[in-house]
Amino acid sequence: MKITTDVSxxxxxxxxxxxxxxxxxxxxxxxxxxxxxxxxxxxxxxAARRAQQLCPSGAISVSDPEGGS
Structure with missing residues (x-):
């Protein structure tokens, strides 16, 4: 899992x-x-995926580059 955020x-x-x-x-x-x-x-x-779902501005991106959990 890799997480990125967009502060803007x-x-x-x-x-x-x-x-x-x-x-x-x-x-x-x-x-x-x-x-x-x-x-x-x-x-x-x-928890990280849940945080992404709950973010009202869509500032969080979660990816699974290896296809794992």
Whole structure:
């Protein structure tokens, strides 16, 4: 799994940081997404995908380049 974020699209809702705090945080200055782990371990994949689904601005992209979980 590889995660990318687009800070310019982020509206600072914070759903990512609440859903997957091991993977995402929020900037203290702007309130926008901060990616903590662009290639999280398998046990965090479900939370990262859920954060992507919950992001109201579509600022999170998740891909599985190897076709894994």
């Amino acid at each position: 699209r982020c509206i600072g809702a914070g759903m990512c940081a609440l859903t997957a705090p091991e993977v995402f945080d929020q900037s203290e200055d702007e309130g926008t997404v901060v990616l903590l782990d662009e290639t999280p371990p398998p046990e965090l994949h479900a």
